Amino acid sequence: xxxxxxxxxxxxxxxxxxxxxxxxxxxxxxxxxxxxxxxxxxxxxxxxxxxxxxxxxxxxxxxxxxxxxxxxxxxxxxxxxxxxxxxxxxxxxxxxxxxxxxxxxxxxxxxxxxxxxxxxxxxxxxxxxxxxxxxxxxxxxxxxxxxxxxxxxxxxxxxxxxxxxxxxxxxxxxxxxxxxxxxxxxxxxxxxxxxxxxxxxxxxxxxxxxxxxxxxxxxxxxxxxxxxx
Numbered sequence: 001x002x003x004x005x006x007x008x009x010x011x012x013x014x015x016x017x018x019x020x021x022x023x024x025x026x027x028x029x030x031x032x033x034x035x036x037x038x039x040x041x042x043x044x045x046x047x048x049x050x051x052x053x054x055x056x057x058x059x060x061x062x063x064x065x066x067x068x069x070x071x072x073x074x075x076x077x078x079x080x081x082x083x084x085x086x087x088x089x090x091x092x093x094x095x096x097x098x099x100x101x102x103x104x105x106x107x108x109x110x111x112x113x114x115x116x117x118x119x120x121x122x123x124x125x126x127x128x129x130x131x132x133x134x135x136x137x138x139x140x141x142x143x144x145x146x147x148x149x150x151x152x153x154x155x156x157x158x159x160x161x162x163x164x165x166x167x168x169x170x171x172x173x174x175x176x177x178x179x180x181x182x183x184x185x186x187x188x189x190x191x192x193x194x195x196x197x198x199x200x201x202x203x204x205x206x207x208x209x210x211x212x213x214x215x216x217x218x219x220x221x222x223x224x225x226x227x228x229x
Contacts, residue, residue, distance in 0.1 A: 003211070003212050003213075004161050004192070004213055004214070005212055005213070005214040006214065007214075008034050008035060008037070008038035008214060008216065009038050009041065009042065011035070011038070011186055011212050011214050012035060012038050012039060012042060012151075012153075012186065015039065015042070015044055015150075015151055016044065017044055017045050017046045017047075018046045018047070018048075018071075019044070019047055019048070019150045019151060020047075020048040020050065020149045020150045020151075021039075021047055021048070021049055021050070021149055021150065021151050021152075021153060022049075022050045022051065022107065022147070022149040022151070022152045022153065022178045022181060022182055023036070023049060023050070023051040023061060023153050023178070024051075024152075024153065024154035024155055024173070024174050024175035024178045024179070025051065025052065025060070025155065025171075025173065025174060025175070026052050026053075026170070026173035026174060027052075027053060027080070027222075027223050028055065028056065028059060028060050028220075028221050028222060028223055029170050029171055029173065029222075030155050030167070030170065030171030030172070030173050030174075030175055031055070031060045031061075031155060032153050032154060032155040032186075032187075032188040033059075033060070033155070033188070033216070033218045033219060034188055034214075034216035034217075034218070035153050035155075035186060035188050035214075035216075036055075036060060036061060036063060036064065036153075037063070039064060039069070040063045040064055040067055040069070043067065043069065044069060045068070045069045045071070046069075046071040047064065047069055047070050047071060047072075048070075048071060048072040048073075048074065049061060049064070049070050049072070049073050049074065049075075050074045050075070050103075050107070050147055050149060050178075051073075051074075051075050051174070052075055052076055052077060052100065052103065052173070052174050053075050053076070053077040053078060053079075053080065053081075054070075054073055054075060054078060054081050054084050055080075055081065056080050056081055056223055057081055057082055057083050059221050062081050062083065062084070065081065065083050065084055065087065065093075066083055068092070070093060071093065071094065072093065072094040072095070072096065073093060073094070073095050073096070074095075074096045074098065074103075074147075075095075075096075075097065075098070075103065076097065076098055076099060076100040076103045077100070078095065078097070080223050097127075098127070099121045099122055099127065101119075101121060102119055102121050102122065102127075102144055104174065104177060105117060105119065105144070106144055106145070106146050106147045107146075107147050107174070107177045107178055107181050108177045108180070108181075109146035109147075110146035110147045110148040110149075110180075110181040111148075111177055111179075111180025111181035111209075112180070114146055115145065115146055116143055116144060116145045116146060117143075117144060117146070118134060118136070118141035118142065118143055118144070119141060119142060119144055120139060120140070120141050120142075121142075122142050123140045123141065123142050124140075127142070128142040131143055131144070146181075147181060148181055148182070148183065149178075149181060149182045149183070150182070150183055150184070151182050151183070151184050151185070151186060152178045152179055152180075152181055152182025152184070152185040152186070153178075153182075153185075153186050153188075154175040154178055154179045154185065154186070154187050154188070154205075155171065155175060155187070155188045155189070155190075155218070156171075156175065156187055156188070156189045156190070156204075156205070157171065157189070157190050157191065158189060158190070158191045158192075158193055158198055159187055159189035159191075159192060159193070159210075159213050159215075160192070160193040160194060160195050160196070160197060160198050160207075161192065161193070161194060161195050161213070162195045162207045163187070163207030163208075163209075163210030163211070163213055164198055164200075164203045164205065164206060164207045164210075165179065165187055165189070165203070165204055165205035165207075165210060166198055166202055166203060166204055167204050167205075172204060175205075176204050176205055179205045179209050179210065180205070180209050184211050184212070185209055185210045185211055185212070186211070186212045186213075186214070187205075187210050187212070187213045187214070188214055188215075188216050189213060189214070189215055189216075190215070190216070190217070190218060191215070192213070192215040
């Protein structure tokens with residue numbers, strides 16, 4: 001049986017200053033809202049965050065930015081956060097931007113136990129600086145090393161008490177691969193089920209990847225609301 005938690009502070013209790021965290025989600029879709037809030041309240045600092053983006057100014061990973069808890073951000077998109085821009089320009093935070101497909105593959109490879117791979121993305125650009133370049137069949141490729149985090153923090157629609165996870169619609173974005181690539185994976189779920197209640201044919205993340213699980217309600221904010229006027 002996996003450890004089922006009822007306290008968000010307890011489930012992240014051993015995340016320490018200087019940890020490397022992978023955080024699921026795409027924009028604000030599918031982010032582990034309550035676990036991010038718990039990290040903010042814990043005030044753990046000097047974090048290296050691996051995530052597609054860094055939330056917005058007042059929600060998601062933007063809350064950790066505002067609290068000066070992130071030392072380095074590794075992602076593929078930073079365009080929704082003014083505080084992020086300010087910290088980058090002032091030298092308060094280190095940023096590594098990675099092509100989105102390469103970022104996904106670096107995470108997937110880490111979860112699969114593959115230490116590195118070659119990709120054509122970024123050849124001839126700043127992305128490839130100080131990295132090995134090889135030629136295959138007349139085309140150049142850059143060597144990219146895989147990512148493995150101290151903790152992977154994900155959000156799922158359903159999860160059972162032994163750790164199987166099921167994502168819903170667009171929230172099935174970076175969450176499945178991030179769930180595989182952490183030394184410890186913590187899953188926040190909207191619905192917590194008993195073992196056997198989830199059809200095995202619908203499981204996206206098998207329980208072997210998940211060490212801790214907790215149920216929580218989400219606000220499910222969006223970055224920009226567009227209405228017909």
